Amino acid sequence: MNNKQISNITIQFESSEAKSLMVLKPKGKLTKEIISQVANFIDENTSNGGDHELGLLIDTTEFDGWEYDAFLEDVKQGIKHRNDVNKIAIYGRQKWLQVAATIASFATSAEVEHFDNQVNAMNWLRS
Secondary structure, eight states: OEEEEETTEEEEEEEOSSEEEEEEEEEEEEOHHHHHHHHHHHHHHOTTOTTOEEEEEEEOTEEEEEOHHHHHHHHHHHHHTTTTOSEEEEEOOOTHHHHHHHHHHHHOSSEEEEESOHHHHHHHHHO
8 A cells, every 4th residue: 555644644545447445544633724635635546537446444543523614625525526435434433433424425425334443444445
């Protein structure tokens, strides 16, 4: 996997002809500027189009939330990319994540699942 650091988010990205996998691991609180930078990175690295599959793992184990305008920007970017991602795995042990996965499934065409085990999340994304 290729690694990229954007402020307090680590991004791991691997790609083949048919499928890509991206892991986002935010640490601390996110700002609108960080969300915009990550969105630009995603735009630059996922524009394969066609039948190319993209799996996304969001590792929330060190995530402390968003500033208000960052949350709005995150929702905006999620809507923009709602048809670009095939599977989203939300990994973390916080109880609210199951609810977040359910809510997220209404805003995207991707399959969305919550996992409390990272290995299981990665295996699901690769299946």
